[in-house]
Amino acid sequence: MAPAAHAAFGIEKWESLTCNADEETPKVGEEPIVGKPPLPPPAGRCTGATAGKFFTQAAGHPDFGITDFTLNTIATPGAIGFPEGFIKRIVVNTPEGLSVNPEAVPQCSLAQLSINKCPAASQVGVNYLTFAAQTPPCTVPFAGKCANGRVALPVFNMVPFEGVPSMVTFLTETGATFIVGSLDPVDQHVIFTIDPVHLPQAGPPKSPPVVGSRLVFNGKAGNGTYLTMPSNCAGGQITKLNVNSYEGGADEESYETSVGAEGCENVPFKPTIAVTPQGGAVDSPEATTVNVGIPFDATKAIANSYLKEAKVTLPEGMGLNPASANGLVACTDAQFGYHTNNPIACPVASQIGTVEVQTPSLPADSLTGEVYVGQPKSNDPSSGEQFRIFIHAGSTRYGVNVRLIGHVFPNLATGQLTAVVPENPQATFSSFKLRFFGGAKGTLTSPPTCGPNVTTTLMTPWSGHADANTPTGSFVLTSDPSGGSCPATLGARPFNPGYTAKSNSSAARAYSPFTVHIGRADGQQELKAVNVTLPKGLVGNLSGIPYCSAGALAAAAASSGVAQLANYSCPAASEIGTTTTAAGSGSGPIKIAGKAFLAGPYKGAPLSMAIITPGVAGPYDVGTIVVRVALNVNPETAQINAVSDPIPNVFGGVKLDIRSIDVNVDRTKFMLNPTSCAAQATTGAINGGGSNPANPAAFSSYAVSDPYSATGCDSLKFKPKLHVRLKGGTTRNKNPQLRAVLEAREGDANISRTALTMPHSLFLDQSHIGTVCTRPQLATQTCPAASIYGKAEAVTPLLSEKLKGNVYLVSSDHKLPDLLADLRGQVNIQLRGVISSQKGGLKTVFNSVPDVPVKKFVLNMNGGKKSLLVNSTNTCKGKQFAVLNIKGQNGAQVKNNKFGLNIASCGKKK
Numbered sequence: 001m002a003p004a005a006h007a008a009f010g011i012e013k014w015e016s017l018t019c020n021a022d023e024e025t026p027k028v029g030e031e032p033i034v035g036k037p038p039l040p041p042p043a044g045r046c047t048g049a050t051a052g053k054f055f056t057q058a059a060g061h062p063d064f065g066i067t068d069f070t071l072n073t074i075a076t077p078g079a080i081g082f083p084e085g086f087i088k089r090i091v092v093n094t095p096e097g098l099s100v101n102p103e104a105v106p107q108c109s110l111a112q113l114s115i116n117k118c119p120a121a122s123q124v125g126v127n128y129l130t131f132a133a134q135t136p137p138c139t140v141p142f143a144g145k146c147a148n149g150r151v152a153l154p155v156f157n158m159v160p161f162e163g164v165p166s167m168v169t170f171l172t173e174t175g176a177t178f179i180v181g182s183l184d185p186v187d188q189h190v191i192f193t194i195d196p197v198h199l200p201q202a203g204p205p206k207s208p209p210v211v212g213s214r215l216v217f218n219g220k221a222g223n224g225t226y227l228t229m230p231s232n233c234a235g236g237q238i239t240k241l242n243v244n245s246y247e248g249g250a251d252e253e254s255y256e257t258s259v260g261a262e263g264c265e266n267v268p269f270k271p272t273i274a275v276t277p278q279g280g281a282v283d284s285p286e287a288t289t290v291n292v293g294i295p296f297d298a299t300k301a302i303a304n305s306y307l308k309e310a311k312v313t314l315p316e317g318m319g320l321n322p323a324s325a326n327g328l329v330a331c332t333d334a335q336f337g338y339h340t341n342n343p344i345a346c347p348v349a350s351q352i353g354t355v356e357v358q359t360p361s362l363p364a365d366s367l368t369g370e371v372y373v374g375q376p377k378s379n380d381p382s383s384g385e386q387f388r389i390f391i392h393a394g395s396t397r398y399g400v401n402v403r404l405i406g407h408v409f410p411n412l413a414t415g416q417l418t419a420v421v422p423e424n425p426q427a428t429f430s431s432f433k434l435r436f437f438g439g440a441k442g443t444l445t446s447p448p449t450c451g452p453n454v455t456t457t458l459m460t461p462w463s464g465h466a467d468a469n470t471p472t473g474s475f476v477l478t479s480d481p482s483g484g485s486c487p488a489t490l491g492a493r494p495f496n497p498g499y500t501a502k503s504n505s506s507a508a509r510a511y512s513p514f515t516v517h518i519g520r521a522d523g524q525q526e527l528k529a530v531n532v533t534l535p536k537g538l539v540g541n542l543s544g545i546p547y548c549s550a551g552a553l554a555a556a557a558a559s560s561g562v563a564q565l566a567n568y569s570c571p572a573a574s575e576i577g578t579t580t581t582a583a584g585s586g587s588g589p590i591k592i593a594g595k596a597f598l599a600g601p602y603k604g605a606p607l608s609m610a611i612i613t614p615g616v617a618g619p620y621d622v623g624t625i626v627v628r629v630a631l632n633v634n635p636e637t638a639q640i641n642a643v644s645d646p647i648p649n650v651f652g653g654v655k656l657d658i659r660s661i662d663v664n665v666d667r668t669k670f671m672l673n674p675t676s677c678a679a680q681a682t683t684g685a686i687n688g689g690g691s692n693p694a695n696p697a698a699f700s701s702y703a704v705s706d707p708y709s710a711t712g713c714d715s716l717k718f719k720p721k722l723h724v725r726l727k728g729g730t731t732r733n734k735n736p737q738l739r740a741v742l743e744a745r746e747g748d749a750n751i752s753r754t755a756l757t758m759p760h761s762l763f764l765d766q767s768h769i770g771t772v773c774t775r776p777q778l779a780t781q782t783c784p785a786a787s788i789y790g791k792a793e794a795v796t797p798l799l800s801e802k803l804k805g806n807v808y809l810v811s812s813d814h815k816l817p818d819l820l821a822d823l824r825g826q827v828n829i830q831l832r833g834v835i836s837s838q839k840g841g842l843k844t845v846f847n848s849v850p851d852v853p854v855k856k857f858v859l860n861m862n863g864g865k866k867s868l869l870v871n872s873t874n875t876c877k878g879k880q881f882a883v884l885n886i887k888g889q890n891g892a893q894v895k896n897n898k899f900g901l902n903i904a905s906c907g908k909k910k
Contacts, residue, residue, distance in 0.1 A: 009085040009249030013070040013212075016094070016239030016255045018062035018229060019046035020055040022216060024128055024152065032151040034133050037073065037081030037211070039150050051259065055219075058261035058463060059231040059303045062219040067092055067192075069241055069253075070130070070212035079136035080145045085245030087210045090194040095237035096187045097230025097261075097306060097426030097462065101361045102166040104298070105157040105222030113169060113176060118156040124226055125155040125217035127170045131208040148211055155179075155215065157222075163399040165362065166190075179215075185401055186339045188425035223298040225360070230426055231305040232462040233264035267463040269305040270295060273473040275314060275455040277446050278438055280478035282486060283523045283657070285321050285442025285586035291433045292459075296360045305461035306426040312419050313456045315474075317447035319415035319655025320387070320408075323584025324352065324443045325618030330375035336390045338403050344392055346372045352443045357393045357402070358431040367400060369393040371434055374405065379560055379621050381653035384409050384420065386620070391421070391434065402427070410653025413694065426462055440588035445657055448493060448523075450486040451476040480523035481585075487523075491691030491700075495525040498660075499704035501532065501682035503673055508710040508890065509747065509853075513577075514538065514671040518686055519660035522585050525688030526649040527658050528699050530629075532684030534640045535708045537674025537750070537851030537889065540576070540665070541798045542607070542826060547600040548574040553610050557626040561614030564624045568612060570597040577665035579611050581658060589659045590617050594625075596663060605630035606827045609642070611663070615652060622652025635830040638850035641684075649693045672798070674851045675749040676889035677713035681705045716749040718892035722884060724756070725902040728863040730875045735765060736905075737863030738790075742886075743856050746797070749888035750851045757843040757883040758869070759901070764816070764835065764842040765870035772817045773808045778830075783808050783822075789868055790861040792821035792831070796854050799826050807861065809868075819844060819868075821859065835868075842869065851889045876906035 023044025026033050033039060046053040046066060055062035071083045094100075108118035130150045138146035153170040158178070160167040166181035182191045219227035230237065236256040244250045272293040277286035290312065294304050331346035353371035358364060374388030381387065384407030391404040406421040436443040447453045452474040459469045479486050480494070487493045498519040505512035520527055548570035556569035568575075577596035582589040594613030602608035609629040615622035625648060632641040649656055665671050674680075683705045692698035721743045728736035744751065771786035783806070790807035803823035812818035812834070819833035833844045861868060884899035 008072060009083065009245045009247065010072045010251035011069055011241060011243060011253045012072045013068070014241045014253040014255050015048050015066070015068045016092075017046055017048065017066045017068075017257065018055040018098075018219070018227070019053045019064040019066060020062065021053045022046040022064045022066065024126065024214070024216060026150065026152050028126055028152045028154050030152065032149040034147050034149040036145055037148040038070075039130060039148050048258065054257070054259055055229070056259050056262040057266070057302060058229055058233050058264045059267045059305055060229050060301060061225055061303075062227055062229060065098075065217040065219050065227045066214065067239070067241070068212070068214040069243070071210070071243070073211060074136070077145065078138055081148045081211065082132045082136050082146050083209050083211055085247040085249050087243055088196050088246045089244040091242040092192040093184070093240040094190045094192070095230060095239055096189040097232055098190065098237065099228045099361065099426075099428055100166055100181060100190050101225050101228065101428070102157055102160065102181075103361055103363065104224070104226045107159045108156045109159050113156070113158065116171065121222070122156045123154050123218075124157045124168060124221045125215065127153045127155050128214040128216065129153055129172070129210065130212040130214075132211055133208060149208070155217070160398065162397060165398040165400050183400060185341045185403070188402060188427045225298045225303070228303055228428065230261050230462070231264065231267050231303075232426060233261050233464065236260045264463040265465045267302055267305045267461070267465060269459070269461040269463060269465075269469060271307065271457075271459045271469070271471050273312060273455055273457045273471045275473055276475055277477070281481045281523070282446055282450070282477050282479070283448045283585055284446050284481050285323060285438050285440070285444070285584070286446045287438030287442065288436045288444050288446075289433055290436070291431060293431050294429060296428060296430045298360070303428070305463035306428065307424050307459060308462045309424065309460040310421045311458040311460075314417045314419075314444075315447050315451070315453035315455055316414060316416045317449065318453065319417060319445055319650075319657075320410065321442050321445040321584050321586070322617055322654060322656060323586050323589045324441050325620060326441055326588055326590045328373060328441075328618030330619035331372040331390055332375045336372065336374065336392075336403065338390075338405060341401050346370070346390065352389070353434055353436040355391060355393045356431075356433040356435065357429050359427070359429045361428060362395065362398055362400070366395045366398055367393045367402070368395070371436065373619065376619060376621075379623070381410050381412065381622070389419070412653050413650065415650040415653060415655035440586050442586055445585040445655060446477060448487070449490060450478070450488050453477070482521065482523060489691065490525075490689065490693070493523065493525045495520070495688035495700050495702055497524070497527060497686050497688070497702055497704070499686060499706060501534070501706045501708065503538070503671065506673065506709070506711045508673055508677060508713040508716055509675045509749070510673050511541070511669040512671060512673055513664055513666035515665070516663045517660065522659075525690060525700060526693045527647055527661065527686065528649065528689050528693060529646050529687035529696070530642065530644045530684070531687070532642055532682055532704065534642070534682055535674060535680035536637050536639050537676055537710070538708070539638060539640065539672050539798060539852050541670050541672055542598070543798055543800045545576070545598050546571060546574050547607070548597040548610055550600070553599065553626055553628070556612050556624050559624050561616035561621045561624050564612060564614040565616060568595060570595075570610065570612065574598045576609065576667040576670055577663060579613060579664070580662040581613055582660040583656045583658050585657050589657075592617060596665065599628065602628055603630045603643075605632045605643070607631050622654055625651055633827045635828050636832065636848060636850070638827075638829060638852050646696055649689060672853075674710045674889065675713055675716055676752070676851050677710045680708045682708055713749065713890035716888075716890050716892075717745070717747070718749045718888035718890065718894065720744045720748070720751060720886055720894060722886065722899070723902065724882065724899075725904050726869075726875065727904040730871060730903060730905050732871050732873055734871045735768070735864050735867030736869055736871065736875075737867065738859070738861040738869060740859040741856065744854055746853070746855070749890040749892060750853055751849045751886060752851070752889045753845070753847055753849060753887040755843065755845040755885040756899075758841060759880050759882055760841050761871060761873050761875050761880055762842060762869050763872050764837040765868060766837070768866065768868055769809060769817060773810045773820075775811050778808070778810055778820070783810075789819070789866055790859065792823060792857070792859045794823050794829070794854050794858075795856040796852060798852060801825055803827070803829060807859065875903050
């Protein structure tokens with residue numbers, strides 16, 4: 001006999017349907033139907049050709065869920081109806097969104113199954129199994145053709161094996177065949193696997209080979225929710241079948257329903273949102289729970305739509321806590337394994353919270369997991385790729401593994417956070433909780449006021465038809481972090497910042513680093529600006545220090561923090577100190593280092609300090625913060641008044657929550673102490689955020705003062721030298737020129753006051769007092785030329801170039817105008833002398849000489865018609881003596897009642 005021709009092992013027919021009606025034969029418990037293949041189907045069967053029997057309501061619970069396949073069979077006479085090979089493995093990939101709820105139906109245990117005592121209530125369907133009743137060659141009873149049989153086998157819902165979410169079984173003569181459910185890691189669609197179909201045996205399988213299987217599930221088994229349709233009406237639903245034989249054959253087929261889910265407009269969608277800080281304190285790193293809920297009601301014919309995208313905007317004022325970046329490490333995409341079942345390898349230091357999911361498909365509290373910080377893929381906060389969170393919910397017991405990626409979009413102006421979790425799978429949950437850690441490294445900072453603090457959302461359903469997709473939630477806080485009453489408004493927050501300003505060494509005339517500290521407690525207003533005046537004599541040595549240019553500062557502000565750390569835009573030669581900023585709420589704010597640079601004129605001040613802080617914390621780089629501090633110099637006292645620009649409370653979308661700022665001006669031989677040991681103070685004000693931290697007009701102000709006094713002034717020497725020369729006419733009524741040169745030794749105490757009384761041979765020529773510079777003119781630098789009566793210049797080791805300028809007669813509060821030397825250069829200094837005429841004698845007193853070192857001061861007063869001096873006699877007739885009194889800042893004095901004047905023209909022709 002010639003060998004029979006065989007068809008290749010594979011799939012002849014494949015259908016997957018949801019139906020509202022179906023009739024099958026035989027019934028469970030009836031004898032198998034045996035006959036000539038192919039066996040005829042029952043008249044009332046639901047097939048791909050019976051559209052009237054389709055169940056298509058989106059999110060509904062179909063009466064029947066059916067998978068139906070037939071294998072290729074041999075066409076040779078004597079073997080017709082017999083498949084090529086014994087089927088070993090069946091895998092069915094169900095449509096995305098078609099869910100199975102094993103908790104809807106009682107479950108049969110393995111012990112019950114082993115004695116064939118599964119509860120009737122655990123039955124979820126019937127497997128109509130078609131098998132080859134005879135082994136070819138077949139001759140009877142069907143005239144040379146093999147017989148097929150169809151048997152109805154009840155299918156029971158089982159307690160699943162460890163590591164799988166669902167399992168059903170049916171019993172054959174060879175034992176139990178388990179249909180094991182699993183979930184696809186990409187979209188969570190259900191995968192059913194039968195492996196093996198027949199238990200392994202020695203030699204070829206002896207059970208009748210399977211020709212086909214029509215598995216009919218009761219979609220309304222149990223509480224009526226065993227099966228749920230997808231809530232997406234985008235088109236037909238695709239089911240895939242993979243089969244393998246013991247002999248190594250394999251085949252795959254896909255089936256797409258002619259009609260997909262319909263009626264999405266009827267699908268309800270009523271999500272809820274609740275954001276709940278664990279404690280009740282404002283401006284604190286409270287552990288916070290974000291809970292998205294979608295009610296599940298088994299009594300409803302149509303379930304709520306699955307959630308496609310969640311967009312949650314936290315209350316204003318609730319922001320990222322910079323302190324959470326302490327020791328924070330980002331999890332990479334590869335470590336997280338999005339859309340895979342690979343073991344998660346995220347570092348422990350990347351975890352910022354936990355996950356708890358309740359789903360009707362699993363026992364309560366089965367799904368738990370972690371929230372990780374995802375590695376930034378951008379430094380643009382508006383991209384949603386800088387602040388990412390990786391969300392994992394899983395169950396080892398049930399083999400569930402859900403991985404989502406959230407994108408956080410901070411408001412660049414306010415720091416308000418909006419988190420978007422797209423591409424949620426079509427899967428049922430009643431509660432999805434994210435619990436963010438609190439404490440020293442808490443992820444979020446609670447809002448600054450009591451509230452109500454409102455969370456808003458935009459929830460997008462898979463159904464595309466939302467009747468309520470913007471749920472809101474609110475919470476109220478009850479206290480401030482210190483336990484006091486909760487502020488109802490921003491302006492009601494307390495503000496009493498700490499402030500210190502100290503030199504490391506208090507030694508008079510010594511160079512010493514100078515440190516300034518400002519700080520605030522949690523719950524207080526933001527640190528927004530500083531305006532302080534240093535003690536007299538506490539000055540900086542600017543000699544030889546280049547400015548950081550405006551271009552370099554602009555480049556710094558536009559650069560990343562990492563770039564600045566690698567190479568600051570300002571030249572190292574302009575660096576004058578370092579800064580440390582502590583940011584974040586709670587007991588462990590993160591400390592971020594920066595640098596201070598000398599910069600040029602700014603906002604009317606002759607120079608400025610630029611504080612550059614690279615915003616790098618943990619895995620994040622929010623850019624570079626540049627804050628300019630105008631350094632005004634009091635022209636009469638040389639005191640430095642430092643006025644900062646507003647300090648950002650939000651930068652790069654991060655609510656900075658600055659707790660303290662330390663500025664350490666520590667450049668070598670830069671900050672020079674006074675030579676006066678009088679009790680002084682650094683005084684001024686610190687501005688708080690007030691009622692609106694974005695509006696300087698709404699800032700509050702807190703006066704600050706820190707005592708300051710130098711020490712050891714008595715040990716300073718004081719021996720200045722003055723030379724005065726008169727040149728020009730020496731006879732009576734002549735108006736000579738005057739040149740005075742005052743020189744001081746390095747290391748001596750600085751000059752505090754000078755007084756020079758001319759001899760009676762030299763009077764004040766009041767007839768020459770004409771045009772006087774008024775106070776407004778002096779303030780606007782518009783003194784008329786006619787008010788100029790001389791020139792002056794000063795050389796100080798603190799500046800690279802000398803100061804020089806005109807000498808004016810200016811308005812005063814005295815009988816006579818004051819003499820004012822307007823010295824201009826890198827900074828402007830005005831030396832004001834009080835002129836008095838007593839009994840015709842001329843006395844000039846400079847009462848308030850700045851406590852700064854001056855190596856040489858030269859005063860050149862005009863002669864002739866612009867001279868303020870007039871001879872009362874011939875000044876060449878004998879020596880001319882003045883009275884000199886120079887006082888040092890340390891109280892030492894140089895007195896000379898017979899200070900000789902150099903009359904340069906004596907002996908020359910007058």
